[in-house]
Ligand SMILES: Nc1ncnc2c1ncn2[C@@H]1O[C@H](COP(=O)(O)OP(=O)(O)OP(=O)(O)O)[C@@H](O)[C@H]1O
């Protein structure tokens with residue numbers, strides 16, 4: 001099959017105070033799966049937006065099959081068959097339309113005004129054909145609002161390949177997916193490379209995935225391209241990480257031994273009103289990091305939210321230091337010195353229209369207030385400390401969070417609660433979308449929090465993280481606790497045994 005090439009020559013983009021891309025020469029051809037790697041804020045998404053026509057103010061040139069083209073509007077890119085699926089799949093889908101309508105969305109919009117009637121039979125048929133091309137089994141009559149994240153992503157990929165598609169950009173597609181869902185996505189991606197000669201540009205922070213599925217990779221650092229090379233059986237994750245961070249880096253998250261004190265947080269037979277968590281009894285001692293393990297959808301997020309008052313409990317008690325807490329909403333939880341770093345950072349974790357300082361001060365405003373004046377200088381000083389300790393990439397603490405890269409927004413969501421002085425810290429997937437360097441810094445800070453005698457709950461589906469940072473863990477399945485495990489005595493196998501709902505005792 002004929003190859004099509006796409007390349008940039010000296011492409012640069014400047015935002016106020018940030019040189020996001022400098023003289024980038026990026027090249028790709030059809031029929032390969034190519035990874036773009038780099039620390040948070042390196043410029044990956046900015047470069048992809050140039051290729052997708054949504055960063056019109058770039059300087060330099062884009063070449064399509066060697067000929068200069070202008071990508072000043074998403075339509076310019078689509079015409080050349082360059083399609084992008086952004087990470088926030090919810091923003092691109094219309095939940096009140098069916099799968100068929102969402103897959104055929106571009107067609108339907110284009111034809112509006114030309115035809116008076118929508119031929120729903122044809123739309124369903126074409127959507128079915130497209131999904132069949134991907135080997136995806138999904139009822140096209142379902143409302144998109146009822147789909148899982150992984151299914152929504154398939155709908156968007158189907159939409160992309162339904163139109164002309166030579167280059168498919170996937171910006172962190174696997175971040176919210178479970179292992180099996182990721183496998184399914186990889187199957188579809190390979191299928192597109194093999195049968196349709198499409199190039200897939202794949203952004204992720206999980207290096208194992210790159211080694212597993214990509215043919216080649218590009219590393220970006222500080223808005224520049226550091227290296228582009230094929231992936232061979234000899235490629236190691238360490239060499240990629242070193243290139244990303246520009247220094248030699250050992251990936252290890254040593255657990256800091258803390259003095260573990262008495263039981264401080266006791267959750268007693270907690271049940272959520274809609275049954276999303278059922279009859280949960282767990283405890284956390286002072287200085288202890290307790291994991292919540294389980295697959296995506298196992299109920300970890302729901303439990304975190306119920307403890308925090310974001311979901312309503314129908315029965316059960318939350319007791320802290322011997323006192324039963326009355327938590328009806330998150331405000332009550334914060335008053336009782338409980339913090340939650342939520343999973344959905346853009347929706348719940350940060351106020352994107354506000355500055356970094358505002359966000360890091362928001363959880364503990366009274367610390368910065370005398371009478372009714374906010375002490376801006378003190379708040380800014382604390383924000384600067386946090387920016388430094390988490391390496392948040394921003395031109396200043398006055399920057400609006402909306403202008404930070406995805407991973408840096410996540411770090412602000414974590415920083416916000418680190419700045420608050422609480423007794424219980426609940427983290428729900430805090431490392432999703434953050435680079436390996438920042439992950440280590442977040443682990444370090446969580447260790448510090450525990451060392452200061454606080455209770456930490458750490459929910460994640462990354463079993464390796466649970467094994468390295470927690471003291472003990474509870475494994476959830478279908479909103480219930482299946483097992484309580486000592487971290488030093490368990491294994492990934494044992495966690496998976498209970499996470500998949502086995503009621504029998506793990507035999508080893
Ligand atoms: N609209 C904007 N206004 C101002 N600065 C921006 C804007 N978009 C991006 N930036 C800045 O450009 C730099 C590159 O951001 P980009 O989103 O491309 O990073 P990234 O490599 O995708 O990181 P991540 O892994 O965190 O998603 C960052 O410093 C970011 O703050």
Ligand SMILES: [Mg+2]
Pocket residue numbers: 044045046405406407
């Ligand atoms: Mg990004």
